[in-house]
Amino acid sequence: RLDWQPPDQQRECGWTSDQPLGVDRFGLYAEISIGDVTQRFRWIAPGTFEMGSPEDEPQRTDDEVPHQVTLTQGYWLADTACTQALWMAVMGSNPSRFQDDPRNPVEQVSWNDVQEFLEKLDRRVPGLDARLPSEAEWEYACRAGTTTAFSFGANITPEQVNYDGNHPYAGGKKGLYREKTVPVASLPANAWGLYEMHGNVYEWCADWYGDYPSTPQVDPRGASTGARRVLRGGSWYGYGGGVRSAHRRYYYYEPGERNSGIGFRLAPGRGRPAEPAGGTAAAAERTSPAELPPGTGGSSGARGGKPRAWSQLIRDWFTRK
Template sequence: MRYSTIFLLGFAFFLPSAATLADSTGAVRIFTVPGNAELSVDGERKGNSPATAEETFLINLAPGEHRISAAKQGFDPVERTVMVAAGTEQTIKLDLAPEIVMISIPGGCFMMGSPETEPERDPDEGPQHKVCIQPFELAKYETTFDDWDACVTDGACVRKPSDEGWGRGKRPVINVTWNDMQDFVRWMNRISGPGYRLPFEAEWEYAARAGTTTSFSTGDCISTDQANYDGTFDYARCGAHTGVNLDKTVEVGSYAPNPWGLYDIHGNANELTQDCWNDGYDGAPNDGSAWLEGNCARRVVRGGSWRGYVGDTRSAYRCRSAPAFAHRSLGFRLAKTTIP
């Protein structure tokens, strides 16, 4: 065994050489998704992970079991137990799942679609029919750029969508396709556990209404103080014409939630669902499941957007999008099957 000698005030101290230290400890290289997360070992803060996955945080640890944890604002912390052996080196990746808050939606029955008397009703919103929904979970907010960019960093999502110059962060992710969203869903199921998916159309309307039967969850009218839509138009002369048109998305949660605690159900970004398109509800499932028959070259879009006419933000309004189509108004929110 080799030693280095240090003489101090007449005394000789023998310290292990670098080679000896390497032989008596184990090297652990750490990287996190996303990067720049706070790293701790056995409860002691050690520093921050590199910003990119191409770099690692190197630390030498004594042989034995160690708890390595990572934390970053906006993401769920993660901890892993590793076994370290002397003279070895290992690399570990810590996936910090986006901190996606899910709201528990109670089961129940409702009348899906719009009544024939609803102003500006489209024929494909009928016929109104009773649908009974099983309990499920729906994301409190639309999926954000922060959420999406973490998936890109991990290599699970391919597209790095444009933010149109409006900013990323907590704004809803846009310019992603229905197909891209399936990549995000698979990633969430891998790093956060099973059950994540896009909402079914019936679930979406049930949660958006939150027990209401009016055109909007806010009542028979809505205002640009309550949602992000193009306020240069009116709806049934109810006062939705405020003249306010932001002409872009805003950060999620900028307006009050609906009665069940869901933000941006009306406006901000259109939200894609799992269902195939059908020109109305004749033959639709009545158990709240996804309707996977019909024109599956188009998928159902709900909720309206920042660029949308106010009538397009109604709880019953529906339109469609090709699975490979991306647009600056298109986004989504996650749903999750309640697992007993």
């Protein structure tokens, strides 16, 4: 719940909370800060969706077998790919090719490099339990409730997605090819407040690459072993068909590979919280203060109170009666 504080000589009146949570038009969010770098995370509510692509989707590949997936628990997902600024704040160096803006996504990082980053980040933010999303979590969040080839609809333009506009999707018009990454959150977000899920950089997922099942799945985690790790989302040099919601980068990339089109997105909380009552990952019109988990902050994401492990705060928010 939110407590209303009356004004006094030290403060103005307003809704207050001692947790770093907020809500805006996309839904519930939380933030962490490393030095002067802040990363926002979106709460993704559980649900069921069709993973993969229908057989009539243009430019689909055989490894996109459509199958129903149910995610039984909500989870947190960064609203942007990890920036160079955040990487440098944790690692102290910048491996990226395109270093003209620290808000650009970090790239030229391997899956193995990311594991080192996650370990160091956990030491900087005790209890964060940083991880990569599963492939199913990634696609569910990318689609944001849609069933079309893209979260923006049946087609895209370079004004929405950073890809090679010389190679549009399924009869679309040619457009801008930027030939580089762009700063995160500089292009439109999807309906759940997630930026650049299509294009800009491919994003590592936790899973080993493997064949999809054809039967319904619950909380899938991909193949148990393999030679390659999953990459999703397409990149700045990708063609239109390669940035679809269902597209899987299915060749060449072992855990040690690096490329100027490869980055990642954080999904904190290996031990995920129970889902609260109410649709907190819904758009603002479906989210009111009464629906938010106990202790939720207002739109400013209020901070303060006694320090606790980040993951313990998350668990407290969603289990407190």
